[in-house]
């Protein structure tokens with residue numbers, strides 16, 4: 048039985064990857080930060096049987112002696128290093144913590160592998176944010192990087208750390224350059240989940256508009272469940288490499304908003320411009336969207352769209368869920384959550 052460690056297991060991708068690897072018969076270990084409430088994040092949505100099969104290790108990615116001993120004791124077949132300060136907006140406010148966790152944490156794992164378990168394969172969660180002010184659309188593995196946030200800069204340092212340790216020591220380390228991927232397990236401050244949750248509440252009678260930032264930013268949004276399979280496929284190749292995972296399509300925040308409201312039967316009409324723009328329910332004039340400049344970023348990425356041809360060709364990976372289906376799924380789950388807050392969403 049293969050043994051895998053998932054860092055960041057309490058996050059969105061950790062949930063889908065844990066389910067996926069358990070389904071493949073892996074012995075799954077989870078690495079997560081302890082908190083005072085022992086909150087398990089997305090893991091509470093796993094079935095009790097799934098949860099009982101995960102061996103948890105409580106620690107911080109900054110704690111290198113702990114990571115050293117964990118890797119030395121367990122000599123994992125595969126490590127999926129997902130733990131990160133993953134919110135781009137926050138990285139402008141907390142750049143040091145973002146650098147420490149996203150660079151230092153990555154270094155701690157590759158160094159532990161180098162010192163104690165050289166046959167361990169590791170996946171690093173790199174990101175399309177590294178393309179930033181992109182020089183070409185679509186972006187693939189050869190597109191130059193120009194990160195636009197402390198988060199993007201830190202992930203790029205992680206990306207080069209992976210490459211450097213791979214080239215220097217012959218270790219099996221891969222970079223997954225993943226474009227945005229979403230689901231009902233997304234953190235609530237990310238824009239797709241925020242829109243889906245807000246639309247569901249308004250459909251149920253809330254008079255609270257959703258306060259958004261830049262409506263024109265375009266992202267290549269896929270379904271997280273499809274992307275974790277790509278992570279696993281990367282580690283099944285004979286040689287380590289770097290791969291883009293993306294849908295090849297992009298949509299604006301405005302288009303995402305219109306689709307989410309469409310799912311609950313509300314057509315939006317837009318009025319005004321810039322920070323004064325509002326979105327209204329065409330049927331009754333209720334304001335459902337306002338602009339809050341607090342959500343504008345000091346430097347924005349206008350457009351990301353990926354070309355996953357290499358992953359399709361070499362890994363046989365493909366994205367299965369369309370953007371419309373993804374938005375519908377996220378909105379439907381939020382509607383159900385309002386009716387049954389206790390409901391557990393375990394479908395993958």
Ligand code: NAP
Pocket residue numbers: 054055056057058059060061078079080088106107108109128129130131132133134148172173174175224225226227228229233234
């Ligand atoms: P997420 O939901 O924010 O999960 C991040 C995880 O990292 C959480 O479990 C978090 O734990 C953990 N973590 C943060 N700091 C830690 C620390 N110091 N020590 C231990 N654990 C720590 O992110 P995600 O969407 O699943 O993404 C997974 C990875 O892929 C991240 O590295 C992200 O940057 C990267 N990525 C994501 C996307 C995307 O669209 N989702 C695209 C490209 C790359 P807490 O719950 O305790 O905070």
Ligand code: G4F
Pocket residue numbers: 133134135136173174175176225226227228236237238239241258259260261262264265266300342343344347348351
């Ligand atoms: O949902 P977002 O916060 O995701 P973002 O910044 O694209 O980052 C996500 O994807 C990256 C992959 O490219 C990951 F590496 C990263 O970890 C994370 O998972 O914002 C998406 C877009 C941005 O352009 C933002 O400015 O939506 C725009 N936006 C407009 N209004 C908003 C809002 N974003 C948020 N979070 N909240 C708003 O109110």
